[in-house]
Amino acid sequence: MLPVQEAESIILNLVQPFDPRLETQVVELSAATNRILAATVTSNLDFPHWDNSAMDGYAVHYSDVQSCNREQPVVLTIVEEIPAGYQPQCEVKPGQASRIFTGGCMPKGADTVVIQENTKLQDNQVVILEAPQPQAFVRHRASFYQAQTSLMKPGIRLGAPEIAVLAAAQCNQLTVYRRPRVAIFSTGNELVTPDQPLKPGQIVDSNQYALATFVSLLGGVPIPMGIVRDQPDDLKNAIANAISQADMVLSTGGVSVGDYDYVDQILAQLGAEIHIHSVAVKPGKPLTVATFTSPLPNSPEESDLSTTPSCSKRPVLYFGLPGNPVSALVSCWRFVKPALLKLSGLPEEVSKPIFVKAIASNDLHAGGRRETYLWGQLCLDAAGAYEFHLASGSHSSGNLINLAYTNGLALVPIGKTLIRAGESVLVLQVGEGLARAKGNIKSG
Ligand SMILES: Nc1nc2c(c(=O)[nH]1)N[C@H]1C(S)=C(S)[C@@H](COP(=O)(O)OP(=O)(O)OC[C@H]3O[C@@H](n4cnc5c(N)ncnc54)[C@H](O)[C@@H]3O)O[C@H]1N2
Ligand code: MOO
Ligand SMILES: [Mg+2]
Numbered sequence: 001m002l003p004v005q006e007a008e009s010i011i012l013n014l015v016q017p018f019d020p021r022l023e024t025q026v027v028e029l030s031a032a033t034n035r036i037l038a039a040t041v042t043s044n045l046d047f048p049h050w051d052n053s054a055m056d057g058y059a060v061h062y063s064d065v066q067s068c069n070r071e072q073p074v075v076l077t078i079v080e081e082i083p084a085g086y087q088p089q090c091e092v093k094p095g096q097a098s099r100i101f102t103g104g105c106m107p108k109g110a111d112t113v114v115i116q117e118n119t120k121l122q123d124n125q126v127v128i129l130e131a132p133q134p135q136a137f138v139r140h141r142a143s144f145y146q147a148q149t150s151l152m153k154p155g156i157r158l159g160a161p162e163i164a165v166l167a168a169a170q171c172n173q174l175t176v177y178r179r180p181r182v183a184i185f186s187t188g189n190e191l192v193t194p195d196q197p198l199k200p201g202q203i204v205d206s207n208q209y210a211l212a213t214f215v216s217l218l219g220g221v222p223i224p225m226g227i228v229r230d231q232p233d234d235l236k237n238a239i240a241n242a243i244s245q246a247d248m249v250l251s252t253g254g255v256s257v258g259d260y261d262y263v264d265q266i267l268a269q270l271g272a273e274i275h276i277h278s279v280a281v282k283p284g285k286p287l288t289v290a291t292f293t294s295p296l297p298n299s300p301e302e303s304d305l306s307t308t309p310s311c312s313k314r315p316v317l318y319f320g321l322p323g324n325p326v327s328a329l330v331s332c333w334r335f336v337k338p339a340l341l342k343l344s345g346l347p348e349e350v351s352k353p354i355f356v357k358a359i360a361s362n363d364l365h366a367g368g369r370r371e372t373y374l375w376g377q378l379c380l381d382a383a384g385a386y387e388f389h390l391a392s393g394s395h396s397s398g399n400l401i402n403l404a405y406t407n408g409l410a411l412v413p414i415g416k417t418l419i420r421a422g423e424s425v426l427v428l429q430v431g432e433g434l435a436r437a438k439g440n441i442k443s444g
Pocket of ligand 3: 253254255256257258260261323
């Protein structure tokens, strides 16, 4: 059994990130959400595009108003009104001002804006009651960003703030990495789909759904390949088929020591290089990690792969995940996620798991022989510190019922059998962020 850290670094070293010259595509801005930028973006626009006012007030010559105050105000003649979106027509000459609104273009001649709170309107004249700072409230052209310089660098996932910047900068087409294709199948004679009635001994293949959701949320393209019987020939065909069309394969089940656990054996027969068999982690001990570096004899010719570019050329990373539903997901969170993010084009430091220090709200028990992950909810206490609330109910890797609402996995290191309530614990962040408040904690 490999220590978790060692397994993590073996896996990350096996991942060849997408090539920014070859494994990219151009997408419209409207379709770029959640994609990862593969090339530096520049814009033809300066930000701001022109000198404009940050406030509602009057555009003036600083020299006209620099010494005024409420006792000795300065009176200026208003020559024009400049709302946002209007192109000023008049030059502001000494002794003059233009009425200006937030976002309005600065008129020629003016260099400073006096906010309207420091003025008084008298017919077509404005009385300036307080001297502004020189160049006050003028947002100068190119002071935020200069055209043709780097606006955004590759390796960033495009969320709402990035999309806002790109839209404003009129970057309508973007070079992004292609999305990793991830084949997913489940092994097991006992498995049926959720819509099938259960016969004695059967259970629903929940892993297929868990893993497809996991992959989608990380920006990959899940290729669901269904249920494969615990039968060597079926498994061989399924693996060969998966390898031929994906960058990564996730199978669940069949990786332990039982008579029907065929995955490692078939991988070896198909010429895979097996790097990991098991990891000292609970749940998730049986974990097979393998690579296929050359196309399989029965994989399609390259010319047949026009819709799946380069799948046959790049090494395919295979994760044989344990069948127990919690073990499968914990292995995904701890090991598959960093690999998938690195493959997708994110820098390795961004791909790595995020642990936060929290105060345990419950006693956390472990066996001491494997690094143990206990699922539950991470939230903030009233003082803004993290708290970890253990999901109630069984922490058996076969029990997925108390997995809903999980956003954190508390880590009990090897050698430790108890972290007491009130003590500090490292928690791996998973899923969709923080539980809002203690009141929202759900139990299984
Ligand atoms: N003698 C030993 N037995 C086991 C060991 C061991 O070290 N010695 N390890 C145990 C651990 S830990 C795990 S985890 C499991 C892993 O087993 P497999 O990966 O071989 O998975 P299966 O045997 O196929 O199934 C295990 C379990 O999970 C259920 N399952 C399988 N697939 C799905 C699915 N798609 N959706 C929902 N549930 C699924 C299956 O019915 C079994 O109950 O091995 C232990 N055994
Ligand atoms: O490693 Mo298994 O995942 O403990 O049940
Ligand atoms: Mg088994």
